[in-house]
Amino acid sequence: DAGITQSPRHKVTETGTPVTLRCHQTENHRYMYWYRQDPGHGLRLIHYSYGVKDTDKGEVSDGYSVSRSKTEDFLLTLESATSSQTSVYFCAISEGVLAGNEQFFGPGTRLTVL
Amino acid sequence: AQKITQTQPGMFVQEKEAVTLDCTYDTSDPSYGLFWYKQPSSGEMIFLIYQGSYDQQNATEGRYSLNFQKARKSANLVISASQLGDSAMYFCAMREARNNNDMRFGAGTRLTVKP
Numbered sequence: 001d002a003g004i005t006q007s008p009r010h011k012v013t014e015t016g017t018p019v020t021l022r023c024h025q026t027e028n029h030r031y032m033y034w035y036r037q038d039p040g041h042g043l044r045l046i047h048y049s050y051g052v053k054d055t056d057k058g059e060v061s062d063g064y065s066v067s068r069s070k071t072e073d074f075l076l077t078l079e080s081a082t083s084s085q086t087s088v089y090f091c092a093i094s095e096g097v098l099a100g101n102e103q104f105f106g107p108g109t110r111l112t113v114l
Numbered sequence: 115a116q117k118i119t120q121t122q123p124g125m126f127v128q129e130k131e132a133v134t135l136d137c138t139y140d141t142s143d144p145s146y147g148l149f150w151y152k153q154p155s156s157g158e159m160i161f162l163i164y165q166g167s168y169d170q171q172n173a174t175e176g177r178y179s180l181n182f183q184k185a186r187k188s189a190n191l192v193i194s195a196s197q198l199g200d201s202a203m204y205f206c207a208m209r210e211a212r213n214n215n216d217m218r219f220g221a222g223t224r225l226t227v228k229p
Contacts, residue, residue: 042118042207042222043159043207048215048216097209097214097215098211100164100166102161102164103161103217104161107158108159
């Protein structure tokens with residue numbers, strides 16, 4: 001199994017508070033991704049990183065920011081959490097971006113915004 | 115924009131029988147990859163199988179095979195000899211070569227294997 005951990009695994013917070021989720025990998029993969037999973041939508045890409053300090057927006061990036069200061073860590077920040085950001089968040093890594101490079105997923109973080 | 119459609123929200127299959135989970139996609143990029151992932155009730159996403167748009171043969175991985183019909187833009191997952199442990203959500207996904215950091219997922223199909 002790919003070495004990917006996410007922390008925290010569960011979090012309950014209140015509307016308007018900042019939240020940071022952490023993804024940590026031990027595979028030294030260049031590419032890292034943050035997705036959110038909601039019923040009826042599958043997984044949707046929030047942000048991704050193609051190297052240290054190199055990030056870009058995905059399909060549903062509004063309200064989220066990311067940072068990657070080290071190869072192994074990719075942080076997702078909700079500056080001011082809203083109830084619509086209640087979701088399960090998955091981090092993924094990939095060795096490359098050729099069509100055949102599968103993504104390996106972390107265990108997920110369940111975030112509830114009250 | 116790329117789009118993935120899984121039309122079966124839920125499927126039931128008898129243990130030891132085969133089942134087909136449908137996936138259709140829409141893209142104008144001639145180069146793309148198709149993926150299937152399994153998500154058991156424990157929540158993790160498990161990669162199952164990959165098919166490239168230029169692959170001549172259908173992909174197979176153990177009991178999983180991908181029925182790739184390029185002209186119809188379909189990439190159905192076939193699970194042979196279903197087991198109780200196959201009960202899970204299954205997601206089809208696609209990544210285009212021209213937008214290779216953007217993997218798009220379908221809404222998923224929940225498969226239940228009956229004993």
